[in-house]
Amino acid sequence: MSENMSGMNHDLMQAGVVTRYELEKHFKSKGFIGIAAVILLIIVLMTAVKPLLGIDFATDPVDFVSDYVNWVAIIVLIGAVAFASGSIVSEFEKRTGLLMFPQPVKRFTYLLGKFASTMIVVTAALALYYLIVAVLCLGIVGSVPSTMLVSFGFAVLYGFAVCGVAYLLSSILKSSTGAIVATVLLFLMVMPILDPLLSMAGIDPFFLASNASGAIGYSLETPYPETFTMTMPHGAELITYIPTQLTAAAVMLVYGIAGVIGSAFVFKKRQM
Amino acid sequence: MNNAIEIEGLTKVFNGGFVAVDDLTLEVERNSFVGFLGPNGAGKSTTIKMLTNLISATSGKAYLDGVDVVQDPKGALSNVGVVVETPEFYPYLTPNGILEYLGKLRGLKREEIQSRTADVLELVKMSEESEKKIGEFSKGMKQRIAIAQALMYDPSIVILDEPTSGLDPRGMVEVREILQSLKQKDLTVFMSSHLLNEVQEICDNVAMMSRGKLILNSSVEELGNNATGARIKVRTMVPMENGGLSSIRELDFVGDIEPRSKNEIIVDFTGQNGDRNALLRAIDLDYRVVSFSESGNSLESLYLSKIKESR
Numbered sequence: 374m375s376e377n378m379s380g381m382n383h384d385l386m387q388a389g390v391v392t393r394y395e396l397e398k399h400f401k402s403k404g405f406i407g408i409a410a411v412i413l414l415i416i417v418l419m420t421a422v423k424p425l426l427g428i429d430f431a432t433d434p435v436d437f438v439s440d441y442v443n444w445v446a447i448i449v450l451i452g453a454v455a456f457a458s459g460s461i462v463s464e465f466e467k468r469t470g471l472l473m474f475p476q477p478v479k480r481f482t483y484l485l486g487k488f489a490s491t492m493i494v495v496t497a498a499l500a501l502y503y504l505i506v507a508v509l510c511l512g513i514v515g516s517v518p519s520t521m522l523v524s525f526g527f528a529v530l531y532g533f534a535v536c537g538v539a540y541l542l543s544s545i546l547k548s549s550t551g552a553i554v555a556t557v558l559l560f561l562m563v564m565p566i567l568d569p570l571l572s573m574a575g576i577d578p579f580f581l582a583s584n585a586s587g588a589i590g591y592s593l594e595t596p597y598p599e600t601f602t603m604t605m606p607h608g609a610e611l612i613t614y615i616p617t618q619l620t621a622a623a624v625m626l627v628y629g630i631a632g633v634i635g636s637a638f639v640f641k642k643r644q645m
Numbered sequence: 646m647n648n649a650i651e652i653e654g655l656t657k658v659f660n661g662g663f664v665a666v667d668d669l670t671l672e673v674e675r676n677s678f679v680g681f682l683g684p685n686g687a688g689k690s691t692t693i694k695m696l697t698n699l700i701s702a703t704s705g706k707a708y709l710d711g712v713d714v715v716q717d718p719k720g721a722l723s724n725v726g727v728v729v730e731t732p733e734f735y736p737y738l739t740p741n742g743i744l745e746y747l748g749k750l751r752g753l754k755r756e757e758i759q760s761r762t763a764d765v766l767e768l769v770k771m772s773e774e775s776e777k778k779i780g781e782f783s784k785g786m787k788q789r790i791a792i793a794q795a796l797m798y799d800p801s802i803v804i805l806d807e808p809t810s811g812l813d814p815r816g817m818v819e820v821r822e823i824l825q826s827l828k829q830k831d832l833t834v835f836m837s838s839h840l841l842n843e844v845q846e847i848c849d850n851v852a853m854m855s856r857g858k859l860i861l862n863s864s865v866e867e868l869g870n871n872a873t874g875a876r877i878k879v880r881t882m883v884p885m886e887n888g889g890l891s892s893i894r895e896l897d898f899v900g901d902i903e904p905r906s907k908n909e910i911i912v913d914f915t916g917q918n919g920d921r922n923a924l925l926r927a928i929d930l931d932y933r934v935v936s937f938s939e940s941g942n943s944l945e946s947l948y949l950s951k952i953k954e955s956r
Contacts, residue, residue: 383752386752387750390746390749390750391750394735394738394746397737398735398737401737467733468730468731468732468733469732469733469734469735470699471699471729471730471731471732471733472732472733472734472791472794474697474698474699475697475698475699475722475725475727475729475804476722476727476747476750476751477718477719477720477722477723477725477750477751478719478750479718479719642701644694644699644700644701645694645699645700
């Protein structure tokens with residue numbers, strides 16, 4: 374059977390099997406239809422409604438793409454909710470764990486396989502979105518900014534960060550709904566509220582994933598923008614903290630890695 | 646280590662201090678069919694969950710085929726088939742699909758998976774449903790698929806946790822038939838149940854738990870030989886007064902009397918056939934016996950008395 378396979382190779386083989394079947398689950402899920410519908414909706418609204426309202430498209434390719442890239446964080450969040458939030462907790466909630474966990478497979482291997490499948494689906498969704506935007510930009514503006522690829526790289530890194538945290542919440546919480554709500558609240562409310570408040574207090578919010586996600590849009594610009602200060606009409610100064618690409622990438626990696634490691638620790642200890 | 650399963654001082658204390666399994670030590674011989682018996686809450690499922698990596702032990706050790714399940718769960722479970730309660734399946738998969746998935750996880754080759762899938766689905770009489778989505782299956786059908794997956798890898802040990810629990814009578818009979826057929830295989834089966842007749846019908850040995858402790862470990866045959874009593878249900882025409890029953894309680898072959906209603910009692914009977922006649926005549930004299938039947942066999946009496954003793 375597997376006598377000639379070393380322990381780690383066998384674990385990786387098993388993780389690959391888990392990834393393959395999790396992918397099948399994702400592609401057959403309502404979440405996949407949901408994220409495809411969201412991408413289609415954004416594209417249709419952004420592309421078809423403007424001419425109907427008499428609004429001209431941007432003539433600069435960076436400006437054109439920026440309008441669409443503003444929605445990437447939402448697509449990532451929907452991807453995390455659809456393919457990450459329920460991933461661990463559902464094995465306990467739906468009792469599929471009674472079948473899977475007594476198999477001779479380490480829980481970390483399950484986690485690795487599941488997380489890989491989540492990242493593949495989220496990356497595929499982002500790639501599809503960027504591809505459609507690139508085609509539209511080429512058709513309407515006539516060229517595509519080369520920086521789009523860097524922006525896509527940051528979008529995938531942000532996906533890694535959000536999905537890592539979603540996996541951690543999925544390992545800790547007792548219901549899929551709870552994990553979904555916690556993920557949405559964290560990335561759609563808590564961080565976006567803290568980000569400007571910290572800026573107003575003069576604290577650089579570089580450690581917030583929401584702040585780091587700014588690199589997805591900023592990366593389109595050449596040269597890459599820097600932190601700047603605005604003087605408000607009443608004389609107060611407001612600093613807009615722009616993370617460097619290195620800082621943004623590091624922060625996103627820390628969120629993702631910490632999320633996955635934390636998830637692995639909790640998942641291993643969790644009792645069925 | 647010659648035994649298929651060895652448990653040494655296994656203990657599980659849940660948060661809040663509840664001791665579900667208390668210093669359990671048990672050995673299960675190779676190629677034996679052991680019934681793990683006890684009332685609800687005795688600690689059977691907790692023990693099985695510790696053996697199968699579903700929950701962690703507070704202390705103690707458990708070996709499957711000589712491998713410590715606490716230290717190396719992957720290694721310990723590599724040659725073990727498991728069915729815990731009625732597990733759920735991914736509803737989008739078919740029986741062929743889930744068996745292929747689990748077969749691949751075990752590193753089986755495609756040809757092996759195909760031939761073994763056909764064999765085990767035939768054994769559990771699910772061949773015709775092999776391409777239907779499991780999400781559409783009844784609980785009994787899912788349980789048969791669960792047994793199929795446990796047998797697919799040709800394991801040396803099969804661990805079953807209340808495999809007929811929650812099934813309708815037909816489903817119970819079907820699953821028991823499958824379990825009976827396992828006796829012809831070169832297997833060690835460790836099966837928990839709270840149903841005495843099930844254990845008596847299928848198993849060779851019995852390990853009995855109550856309140857987290859092992860209270861009995863014996864062969865079914867030996868138990869049957871030691872258990873001489875029976876539980877007899879008697880219905881009468883005249884209502885029975887508690888005080889009036891005292892004369893019946895005094896009979897040598899009568900243990901406890903459990904009133905069920907004014908006209909019905911259950912007698913723990915410990916005598917021989919002739920004594921049965923004397924018992925019925927004694928009751929008939931004052932209360933006019935309408936009907937009588939054995940409400941449980943001798944093993945059940947022993948089981949109940951052991952449970953009572955442990956409390």
